[in-house]
Amino acid sequence: MNYTDREFWNTQAEYAKKMRPLLPPEAFLPNYNSVWLLLINGAILILGWAIAHDLDRWNWQWLWLYLPFSLVMGNSIIVLLFSTHDLLHSKAIKHPFVRQAISLIGLTMLWTPPTFWKAVHNREHHSKTNSSQDPDRNYLYEHPNNWGKWIQNLFVPSAEVNLLWLAVGMGHAWGIHMFRNLSSVLLFNNGLTNYPPAAFRVSSKERKAIALEFLVILGIHLGIVSYLGFHPVKLVLSYFLPLWIGYAGIMFYVYTNHMLCRMTEVNDPLMNSISIRVPKLFDLLHLNFSYHTEHHIFPGVNSNYYPQVQALLQAHYGDRFNLLDASEAWRLMLKTPRHYKTETTFTDLKGKTVVACPLSGSHDIEPTSCTTTIC
Template structure:
């Protein structure tokens, strides 16, 4: 079995080579956030107050959607404590940044910081991990879903990126609700509901047509942008017994101007090594990772990663492969035989337990 190391092990090897300022909060990140916030407010006002042609409203919606997503990336950084460290200010700024995506700071820190980062790609403990064949055997819903032909399922999976972040946030509210202290449950619920109340209130103020262009369409666009990153973060990587970011995470590459506007969200392996470090310094972390462990580090262009997601299923087989149970096709994962430039598969052995599940799925 391949030897895994924890994120702390890697961080300890790289830390001596990083400047001390890399471990300090970087409040200057808020300036770009302010630009996005003013852009959102201005765009909503323009759509609501002026009777613009549908083309202009659509263009403004695209800008709003881009800004919604970018604010979400900033909120992610803020709630990791990399922008400000004062707890009440961190949560306030994080709530403002996540307002367009309707996610509260306490829920996000529980779901993302305390659970996903600690148990990344652990099938049982990571709420963002995709299931394995054992889960397929236990779930009628999954077996029904996997009866749908692969190409049709891939199309709907990519279409669902326009709603998936919102849907998953709602699911996480139910998933973690009982894990909060009773005194905090009301706060978590209030933080979740206030954004929705404000956006639904906007509907009654400006009418459906203006609301569609000022919130609903931008939300769909923002979901797609955010989920395009999140989908590539881990879904081509294996499930792992040790939280090893070089095994379970993928960094994608995008143009430098996109990295600037998206707060270096593409540097995902680096983020899992140093979640409490400002993403401003992730390019430096990347240099050291590629120098020290070039054969373990995974990166590829964003579009190539999305294409690989389209061409492979999202069900794990023996932890380190991906399987299409209806056809019995098994694909590698990153570090385990997957070549994104030439995606190939092998067949499940008919006599195995997985082969029997495959036969049941196909009925």
């Protein structure tokens, strides 16, 4: 059976309808652990800055002892995003003001207003995953060669990427992604800007809320920098290094979510999403974010139950479910270009090399047997 034929595609709703009765009812109850994780990791960051406040009193020979704090703070930034991500997909907090305030705390270090996140992620990405309207997809080859496309080409894992720029991009790609989409909405909001992969619009009420939340976020960051006395060592160790570590950890997952998949105008998560295998410790630390196809089928489910969703997918759709080791996903990304030539092929920035998407939704094609032709 050829699952690349559209007659065999399903929508997210169809998968959810079939599998929901097979999951326990408690899987769909609000997960309050994400709220506590958010607050605990926010407290870890505050503790790290409190310690860093006195770094100017440390003998320079002992400053390396702060590096474990930098690492823990970087992981806290990852957890803040993933816990807020789960919170905004669920009904764990029903009061709108409290929900918005806690979400703002969780997304501040990501420079992401929660109203904007709900628009770009919950509404646009989840309903239009890897389609021509998805702001999170790869750029198209025919997309204008502007600064947004150029920077993404420079940073993202691909067959052409310079490993030095890939390393730089791991710590900065999140910021670029936020800047291009936020500026498109706040400055223009006409759905016509061509430097994001796909522009979108928000309502005037949402736009005002996004602007206000961004000013609050900016004020918090300025407050942190001011508290650290604009001291370069304090800033590097307790502000910039945790941000770079956190953003790199987030992008490690984000790059594998959809970038290897074909484009789909039908929102079929088994066609347009990938789940990866990572060490169990990382699943424990990062709220099972590696179970990404499962998340796209059940966005609001308690993430503790994603392994059960995965077992159901393997039982019912094992021949079309994209499940890879993280190392294999990265190997494939580093062997293929990152711009869509067609729905099922990648090409480089100049359009000289064309490669079939290694994960096209058909397991008649082995992921390692990409075919390459020179145009």
